[in-house]
Amino acid sequence: MKTDRLWALLFAFSAIFATGSFIYSRNNADWWLLPNVSSMGREIDHLFIIILVITGVVFIATQIVLCYAIWTFADAPGRKAHYVHGQMKLEVIWTIIPASILVFLALYQMGTWSKIKFRSSLPKVQPVAEVTGRQFQWMFRYAGDDRRLHTDDDILTINDFHFVMGEPTIIHLKSQDVLHSFFLPQFRIKQDAVPGLTIPVWFDSDTAGKFELVCAELCGWGHYKMRGNVTVHANQVDFEAWLKKTKTEQDRDQLALVNAVNGG
Amino acid sequence: MSDHAHLADHGHDDHIHPEPTNFLAKYVFSMDHKIIGIQFLFSGLIMYAVGGALAMSVRWQLAWPWKPVPILSGLWADYGYRMPPEYYNKLFTMHATVMIFFVIIPLLTGAFGNFLIPLMIGARDMAFPKLNMYSYWAMWPAIVLMSLSFFTPGGSAEAGWTSYPTLSTFRWSTPGSLDGQTLWLMALLFAGVSSLMGSINYITTIIMLRAPGMKMFRMPMTVWAMFITALLQAFALPVLTAALIMQLLDRTIGTNFFAPANWMVANAGNVVGGGQTLLFQHLFWFYSHPAVYIMILPGMGMVSDILSTFSRKPLFGYKPMVFSISAIAGLGFIVWGHHMFQSGMNPALGATFMLSTMMIALPSAIKTFNWLGTMWGGRIQFTTAMLNAIGFVAMFVIGGLSGIFMAATPVDMHIHDTYFIVGHIHYVLFGGSVFAIFAGISYWFPKIFGRMMNDRLGKIHFALSFIFFNGTFFLMHIIGMHGHPRRIADPTVYEFLRGSGVVGMNQFMTINAMLLGLTQLFFIYNFFHSLFFGPKAPANPWHANTLEWACPSPPPYYNFLKIPTVYRMAYEYSADEVAPLDYWPQDQPGKSDTAEVHSGAH
Numbered sequence: 001m002k003t004d005r006l007w008a009l010l011f012a013f014s015a016i017f018a019t020g021s022f023i024y025s026r027n028n029a030d031w032w033l034l035p036n037v038s039s040m041g042r043e044i045d046h047l048f049i050i051i052l053v054i055t056g057v058v059f060i061a062t063q064i065v066l067c068y069a070i071w072t073f074a075d076a077p078g079r080k081a082h083y084v085h086g087q088m089k090l091e092v093i094w095t096i097i098p099a100s101i102l103v104f105l106a107l108y109q110m111g112t113w114s115k116i117k118f119r120s121s122l123p124k125v126q127p128v129a130e131v132t133g134r135q136f137q138w139m140f141r142y143a144g145d146d147r148r149l150h151t152d153d154d155i156l157t158i159n160d161f162h163f164v165m166g167e168p169t170i171i172h173l174k175s176q177d178v179l180h181s182f183f184l185p186q187f188r189i190k191q192d193a194v195p196g197l198t199i200p201v202w203f204d205s206d207t208a209g210k211f212e213l214v215c216a217e218l219c220g221w222g223h224y225k226m227r228g229n230v231t232v233h234a235n236q237v238d239f240e241a242w243l244k245k246t247k248t249e250q251d252r253d254q255l256a257l258v259n260a261v262n263g264g
Numbered sequence: 265m266s267d268h269a270h271l272a273d274h275g276h277d278d279h280i281h282p283e284p285t286n287f288l289a290k291y292v293f294s295m296d297h298k299i300i301g302i303q304f305l306f307s308g309l310i311m312y313a314v315g316g317a318l319a320m321s322v323r324w325q326l327a328w329p330w331k332p333v334p335i336l337s338g339l340w341a342d343y344g345y346r347m348p349p350e351y352y353n354k355l356f357t358m359h360a361t362v363m364i365f366f367v368i369i370p371l372l373t374g375a376f377g378n379f380l381i382p383l384m385i386g387a388r389d390m391a392f393p394k395l396n397m398y399s400y401w402a403m404w405p406a407i408v409l410m411s412l413s414f415f416t417p418g419g420s421a422e423a424g425w426t427s428y429p430t431l432s433t434f435r436w437s438t439p440g441s442l443d444g445q446t447l448w449l450m451a452l453l454f455a456g457v458s459s460l461m462g463s464i465n466y467i468t469t470i471i472m473l474r475a476p477g478m479k480m481f482r483m484p485m486t487v488w489a490m491f492i493t494a495l496l497q498a499f500a501l502p503v504l505t506a507a508l509i510m511q512l513l514d515r516t517i518g519t520n521f522f523a524p525a526n527w528m529v530a531n532a533g534n535v536v537g538g539g540q541t542l543l544f545q546h547l548f549w550f551y552s553h554p555a556v557y558i559m560i561l562p563g564m565g566m567v568s569d570i571l572s573t574f575s576r577k578p579l580f581g582y583k584p585m586v587f588s589i590s591a592i593a594g595l596g597f598i599v600w601g602h603h604m605f606q607s608g609m610n611p612a613l614g615a616t617f618m619l620s621t622m623m624i625a626l627p628s629a630i631k632t633f634n635w636l637g638t639m640w641g642g643r644i645q646f647t648t649a650m651l652n653a654i655g656f657v658a659m660f661v662i663g664g665l666s667g668i669f670m671a672a673t674p675v676d677m678h679i680h681d682t683y684f685i686v687g688h689i690h691y692v693l694f695g696g697s698v699f700a701i702f703a704g705i706s707y708w709f710p711k712i713f714g715r716m717m718n719d720r721l722g723k724i725h726f727a728l729s730f731i732f733f734n735g736t737f738f739l740m741h742i743i744g745m746h747g748h749p750r751r752i753a754d755p756t757v758y759e760f761l762r763g764s765g766v767v768g769m770n771q772f773m774t775i776n777a778m779l780l781g782l783t784q785l786f787f788i789y790n791f792f793h794s795l796f797f798g799p800k801a802p803a804n805p806w807h808a809n810t811l812e813w814a815c816p817s818p819p820p821y822y823n824f825l826k827i828p829t830v831y832r833m834a835y836e837y838s839a840d841e842v843a844p845l846d847y848w849p850q851d852q853p854g855k856s857d858t859a860e861v862h863s864g865a866h
């Protein structure tokens with residue numbers, strides 16, 4: 001049928017919708033990558049964009065070929081199909097070019113990956129906190145005045161994570177019960193918390209302010225609400241002031257608890 | 265390549281067993297590969313409706329969190345008609361389980377594999393007809409156990425289709441980890457046994473029962489794909505089986521394969537432990553990565569044949585196509601770690617898995633180029649089957665390309681466990697496998713049932729499915745890169761997901777999903793109406809070359825009155841030697857294998 005070639009429009013439409021939605025979403029803060037605040041996030045965004053451009057070009061090229069073929073080679077009176085079984089030269093070309101691109105892409109990731117996740121590249125600083133996931137909250141343990149964890153003066157918070165801007169920061173990530181995943185979307189950081197393992201995670205922030213901590217690994221019926229607040233302090237002084245205030249509150253609450261128990 | 269196919273004596277003409285006459289033996293406990301294929305087809309399509317309904321409930325909750333779900337909400341009168349959060353987890357767990365283990369795998373390998381393999385290689389039946397029957401009936405305990413699990417205390421499993429411990433192993437960790445999870449494990453064991461029996465049968469049949477002249481390199485791509493798929497299943501499934509049994513033991517008799525020392529859940533007592541949580545993930549993905557190829561390779565094979573038939577042109581690059589599915593299968597065994605980049609696995613291992621994962625995109629690219637090459641210069645006939653096959657190519661490209669983002673370990677750090685992954689999954693599994701299934705049904709319906717489907721309804725169904733499919737799934741990539749996690753019952757808990765842009769997109773996707781669901785009514789109507797009232801199909805309605813079209817529609821019991829002799833490969837379309845005919849069936853005598861002269865010789 002003569003109108004058959006119009007099917008090309010349907011396929012073109014979907015390709016335009018796909019390409020267009022990526023281009024359009026750049027202008028909407030609700031859609032594009034969240035504004036990034038960490039140094040590794042910058043690298044990750046850069047890698048993301050590179051892959052987006054390369055895959056975008058491949059995508060558009062293949063869709064154009066497809067639509068052109070549908071339009072041009074649709075059955076029509078007098079058309080004869082071209083009898084051919086293949087072409088060695090083409091096969092070699094379209095094996096070698098994508099292979100080189102893919103190998104390049106893989107090697108190009110290695111630097112960033114090793115910098116973020118390899119133990120050997122952990123910054124040489126004390127961990128700011130021990131973070132334990134449990135159904136369905138994040139528990140944070142900060143060192144008290146003795147600067148050591150698991151002592152009497154530790155400071156404990158729930159769903160409330162604080163650290164200092166501009167400094168490499170390490171947490172020790174644990175899980176008490178099931179898998180969870182420590183996900184900071186504005187920092188592009190994700191690491192599963194695994195029962196039985198203690199996993200060091202490092203990151204930093206170039207912006208002070210409030211952010212969100214997401215649990216990204218299914219952990220049971222309340223998984224969706226396992227959300228934490230993240231506060232990045234502008235400097236060490238602010239951070240220690242917060243730590244001191246929290247410690248005072250914690251001691252007061254504990255005293256009240258002791259009194260209540262004794263009184264009852 | 266030497267060829268011993270003709271030595272197999274099962275194919276001999278004097279070997280026809282009488283057709284069973286009683287109803288049970290003929291249609292229920294049938295050993296005829298065609299009936300078994302049809303049984304798989306029907307149960308797969310029924311489960312497809314179930315899986316679709318589950319999906320729409322999931323989408324409803326995402327668009328309008330905690331608003332009463334139409335129809336279902338009556339279940340939750342006690343909760344103010346809101347869906348309890350654990351129920352949401354059950355819905356997506358069961359949706360994925362049903363779609364993967366009860367729809368796509370049984371339809372592709374069970375229905376098409378069974379029906380097509382013997383017909384396409386010129387055999388009278390499978391090598392082990394009784395095993396074939398068992399393979400179908402092993403599905404039913406699986407379906408029954410899975411359905412029962414909804415009615416146990418705590419309800420069905422809710423640990424995701426991936427079922428990671430310790431959520432899945434510790435009974436009190438979430439309601440679905442009570443007896444629901446045990447039933448889930450047992451159901452999957454049955455489904456696995458079914459697949460294993462099928463795959464052994466397919467491998468043996470393809471190696472032993474090819475008609476005289478059907479060399480390996482004359483087999484149609486569909487058969488090649490089924491062959492490689494069966495090998496994948498045979499080698500990967502034992503590992504899943506082991507993992508499921510280990511999890512079952514952890515849950516029932518108190519072993520600790522996946523429980524670390526001194527660990528507890530929900531303040532219950534400490535567990536003695538000593539196991540490794542990540543071990544399950546390794547075992548699971550060692551099967552389940554190959555499994556994603558089990559879910560696409562048969563589709564690739566069928567689409568290759570359909571594209572060639574309706575382009576009236578030989579398949580472009582037959583041997584590169586065969587080598588690339590073999591490469592996919594081989595590489596498929598060394599990429600499982602890409603599901604575990606952020607799992608706590610050694611990051612150095614992650615780096616090597618990244619390289620192998622990038623390389624597995626290569627054969628997929630080669631296949632895509634060859635499909636385009638097949639259409640190029642053809643005389644394209646736009647049947648329903650062809651449109652679905654083209655849809656497969658267009659959509660698979662998106663799924664393959666999104667895979668590259670996640671193969672890049674640093675980028676995966678951000679998009680892992682977000683909607684980006686959900687987008688990827690659906691572009692390969694719906695855009696790929698499901699469109700291939702629709703293409704296959706439209707193409708082989710006349711052969712299976714002896715009647716033609718309605719082409720106009722088929723096209724309406726395709727066009728609407730294609731539009732609403734893209735409307736449902738494409739934007740998932742975008743909210744995924746924004747950070748929208750998967751598997752959460754209420755995105756608005758997070759501030760960065762509360763904006764009107766994200767909420768609006770979620771609603772847009774849900775509306776499209778509902779329309780996509782409704783569109784399937786065209787298919788259901790067309791299927792059943794054609795089954796009873798469609799015009800009678802000729803033996804070879806598409807003027808195709810493969811052997812199944814050499815026997816009547818539907819094929820008689822034992823398929824071929826006389827075992828055909830194969831003279832050439834399946835793709836001789838528009839060859840000058842037979843002009844003005846533009847096809848040259850494999851069993852028609854004449855000059856043989858122009859293909860061997862042509863392929864690669866340019």
Ligand code: HEM
Nearest residue numbers: 556559560602603625628664667668670671680681689692
């Ligand atoms: C072109 C080659 C492909 C590449 C490079 C690729 C890559 C990946 C990667 C890296 C992941 C893990 C993402 C993550 O969890 O962070 C993934 C997930 C997945 N892929 Fe692919 N993929 C490809 C093709 C396919 C195909 C053909 C299918 C199925 C037909 C498929 C089905 C899936 C599924 C179901 C998941 C998600 C599993 C889950 O976590 O629930 N992929 N893919």
Ligand SMILES: [Cu+2]
Nearest residue numbers: 215217219223
């Ligand atoms: Cu969680």
Ligand SMILES: [Cu+2]
Nearest residue numbers: 553556602603
């Ligand atoms: Cu995989």
